[in-house]
Amino acid sequence: MAFNFFKKKPEEPKPVPADAARVAPAGGAGTSEGQGDKTVIESRPKEGPKEGPKVLFSGAVPHGDKRALKVQMDKIAERAKGTAKKFGVAQPKINMADRRTGGRTVLGASKHIGEAKPAADAPETAAKDTPAESAKPGDAVTPGEKTAMEAEVKEAPVSKEGEGKGAEGAEASGEVRTPEGFYIDLRPKVVTLPPYDKKREINVRYPLIPPYAYAHIYWDSKENELMYAVEEPLLDETERELLELINLGLEEMINISFVRAAKSNILIQYLEKNVQSILVELGTKVSKKTYNKLMYYIYRNSVGLNEIEPLLNDYYVEDIECNGLKFPLYIVHRKYQNLKTTVQFNDGPYMTDFIEKLAQKTGRYISYAKPLLDGTLPDGSRVNATYTEDITTRGPTFTIRKFTKEPWTPVHLIQTKTVSAEAFAYMWLVIEHKFNIMVVGETASGKTTFLNCIVDFIPPEARICSIEDTRELNLAHSNWLPAVTRAGFGMPTVLGTQYGEITLFDLLRESFRQNPDYVIVGEIRGKEAYVLFQGMASGHPSFSTFHAASVDTVVKRLETPPINLSPSLVEALDVVCICIHVKDASRNFRRLKEIDEIQEIEQALGKAKFNSVFLWDPLKDIINYNQKPMIFERIMKRTGMTVEQIKQEMMRRAELLKKMAEKDISNFEDFNKVINDYYKDSDMVCKQFGIK
Ligand SMILES: Nc1ncnc2c1ncn2[C@@H]1O[C@H](COP(=O)(O)OP(=O)(O)OP(=O)(O)O)[C@@H](O)[C@H]1O
Numbered sequence: 001m002a003f004n005f006f007k008k009k010p011e012e013p014k015p016v017p018a019d020a021a022r023v024a025p026a027g028g029a030g031t032s033e034g035q036g037d038k039t040v041i042e043s044r045p046k047e048g049p050k051e052g053p054k055v056l057f058s059g060a061v062p063h064g065d066k067r068a069l070k071v072q073m074d075k076i077a078e079r080a081k082g083t084a085k086k087f088g089v090a091q092p093k094i095n096m097a098d099r100r101t102g103g104r105t106v107l108g109a110s111k112h113i114g115e116a117k118p119a120a121d122a123p124e125t126a127a128k129d130t131p132a133e134s135a136k137p138g139d140a141v142t143p144g145e146k147t148a149m150e151a152e153v154k155e156a157p158v159s160k161e162g163e164g165k166g167a168e169g170a171e172a173s174g175e176v177r178t179p180e181g182f183y184i185d186l187r188p189k190v191v192t193l194p195p196y197d198k199k200r201e202i203n204v205r206y207p208l209i210p211p212y213a214y215a216h217i218y219w220d221s222k223e224n225e226l227m228y229a230v231e232e233p234l235l236d237e238t239e240r241e242l243l244e245l246i247n248l249g250l251e252e253m254i255n256i257s258f259v260r261a262a263k264s265n266i267l268i269q270y271l272e273k274n275v276q277s278i279l280v281e282l283g284t285k286v287s288k289k290t291y292n293k294l295m296y297y298i299y300r301n302s303v304g305l306n307e308i309e310p311l312l313n314d315y316y317v318e319d320i321e322c323n324g325l326k327f328p329l330y331i332v333h334r335k336y337q338n339l340k341t342t343v344q345f346n347d348g349p350y351m352t353d354f355i356e357k358l359a360q361k362t363g364r365y366i367s368y369a370k371p372l373l374d375g376t377l378p379d380g381s382r383v384n385a386t387y388t389e390d391i392t393t394r395g396p397t398f399t400i401r402k403f404t405k406e407p408w409t410p411v412h413l414i415q416t417k418t419v420s421a422e423a424f425a426y427m428w429l430v431i432e433h434k435f436n437i438m439v440v441g442e443t444a445s446g447k448t449t450f451l452n453c454i455v456d457f458i459p460p461e462a463r464i465c466s467i468e469d470t471r472e473l474n475l476a477h478s479n480w481l482p483a484v485t486r487a488g489f490g491m492p493t494v495l496g497t498q499y500g501e502i503t504l505f506d507l508l509r510e511s512f513r514q515n516p517d518y519v520i521v522g523e524i525r526g527k528e529a530y531v532l533f534q535g536m537a538s539g540h541p542s543f544s545t546f547h548a549a550s551v552d553t554v555v556k557r558l559e560t561p562p563i564n565l566s567p568s569l570v571e572a573l574d575v576v577c578i579c580i581h582v583k584d585a586s587r588n589f590r591r592l593k594e595i596d597e598i599q600e601i602e603q604a605l606g607k608a609k610f611n612s613v614f615l616w617d618p619l620k621d622i623i624n625y626n627q628k629p630m631i632f633e634r635i636m637k638r639t640g641m642t643v644e645q646i647k648q649e650m651m652r653r654a655e656l657l658k659k660m661a662e663k664d665i666s667n668f669e670d671f672n673k674v675i676n677d678y679y680k681d682s683d684m685v686c687k688q689f690g691i692k
């Protein structure tokens with residue numbers, strides 16, 4: 001396979017979008033004197049023909065076919081070792097992918113796979129050029145048929161609420177920049193999107209990994225639905241070939257265990273050094289534009305999670321769902337609900353490699369013998385995946401529940417009107433005085449998010465044990481012992497358990513022996529409920545989430561198989577918080593629907609007397625407070641404060657939370673600092689915030 005880089009005609013300079021201004025323009029002759037090009041070019045050898053695009057890398061070694069390349073790769077493998085040492089990157093670790101590929105890490109060559117393709121009926125979007133280089137505010141794009149939809153695609157403006165906040169899942173530093181000038185922004189600003197009710201008019205683009213990957217959401221008039229296209233730089237035939245060769249070379253030269261890899265910045269610099277070596281060895285010259293595109297894909301497929309990396313970087317994406325091979329991925333979008341994407345996996349072996357990579361990133365194990373994966377990605381996202389066709393007939397599947405890298409705080413939920421400041425102030429008192437809480441709701445109604453917010457109110461020095469199947473909770477407390485379950489190995493015993501298996505039940509039983517002040521169980525499903533309620537009844541304040549829609553269904557589910565608790569044990573529960581996800585043609589938001597105080601569990605199955613202290617009014621979209629919390633009398637008995645004093649204290653805390661929301665003290669650390677300070681000296685904090 002011979003390359004034609006030398007013959008490529010110089011390209012015309014292209015306008016560069018404002019967003020991409022920090023990326024040097026394409027390496028055409030006309031732009032070669034550009035500031036961005038200069039630094040790079042001068043750092044490289046200058047041999048190579050004078051005509052044609054200005055050379056970024058060039059080497060003297062001619063190459064023939066892939067076999068010849070392999071020989072060359074062996075030579076440069078030695079050089080790569082030196083680079084690895086210099087960057088302090090972990091050296092070879094044989095992982096699952098290695099076994100299948102004979103000891104080589106799969107870097108996800110993009111040739112044979114479901115690369116994000118431009119929308120079927122939006123060929124002009126990306127086909128003309130890459131969005132990275134061509135996308136600019138006001139760019140005309142034709143996503144639908146040539147009808148009224150030919151209207152211009154709008155660049156979404158930065159949202160007010162998102163100002164200063166970056167997209168989620170990104171590195172704290174927010175950007176990757178290499179000495180050779182490759183730059184990507186991993187924290188694009190959160191944008192404001194048009195409303196959902198006029199969905200046929202939606203035609204908007206916003207950055208995911210600028211200046212390379214963009215989301216383009218538009219109404220597809222053929223399919224009659226909103227589409228989510230991931231736009232990435234298009235590679236021409238030669239560039240694809242070159243990317244494949246570089247990937248091949250990287251496989252030969254380095255073997256990084258990406259599971260616990262170093263920071264993206266360090267890794268990408270390390271990869272870049274190796275890419276440069278390969279390019280030099282190949283005797284290949286590439287323009288800066290091509291180089292940047294290649295580096296983007298190398299970043300995406302090695303440091304990132306391949307085709308879904310842009311989706312993981314979208315603030316608006318809640319879930320990413322893949323239902324099998326050759327089916328488009330779906331996302332749950334914060335604003336537009338379920339959207340079909342243009343990303344799909346088409347190649348079986350590539351897909352299984354990808355699932356293995358997901359497993360590696362979660363630090364868990366997946367195989368033909370154990371084809372179910374339940375884990376947490378380094379950014380906190382929860383992953384469920386299947387590996388083989390015999391259990392999911394469309395091939396491997398996965399679902400990723402994206403979690404915010406910076407956990408949401410009560411301020412976020414107050415700002416989004418999910419919960420009122422008064423309701424949080426009430427929960428603060430309930431938590432401080434050690435009552436038992438269950439957060440319930442339907443799937444994805446925001447239970448874990450709400451639970452993770454209220455645990456911020458636990459006093460700073462308290463000893464907390466948390467137990468989860470996959471780690472989702474995030475606490476600022478230093479005296480916190482987080483535990484997760486572990487899958488077992490081999491054949492199940494007669495009791496149905498496997499060797500080495502550690503269940504929620506085991507962990508919970510242990511945790512009560514560790515003298516915790518608070519126990520948090522991520523989600524209750526089975527027999528662990530018995531241990532939890534025993535703990536609650538014996539004075540260990542415990543919080544958990546549970547799938548149920550109302551107090552009655554909570555009680556019924558707790559009293560019937562497989563949980564089977566007695567009414568007297570269920571009575572240990574003090575407060576039930578109910579979350580809902582309101583989804584209809586024009587609305588898509590989450591609300592705290594109720595806070596109910598359990599007064600009595602009746603003998604009749606699934607019946608309870610309770611007091612709804614807070615109740616959401618769906619017409620006015622406000623959360624009403626009934627002013628009569630019964631729990632305050634119990635607090636009075638514990639503390640000696642009068643009910644009136646407790647009510648005043650609640651209002652003072654509500655005032656503080658409102659002020660914090662106004663001042664946007666939403667950052668996890670900042671929020672927790674104020675709460676900690678309040679526990680130490682509430683008057684001082686109130687004074688700071690101008691509260692009497
Ligand atoms: N108040 C909110 N506003 C907007 N998005 C939210 C809110 N609460 C949660 N989310 C988002 O909704 C998704 C589901 O949230 P979460 O995992 O907390 O729900 P859950 O009820 O615990 O789900 P599951 O039943 O799967 O455990 C997440 O992506 C989360 O970021």
Ligand SMILES: [Mg+2]
Binds near residue numbers: 447448449523545
């Ligand atoms: Mg949950």
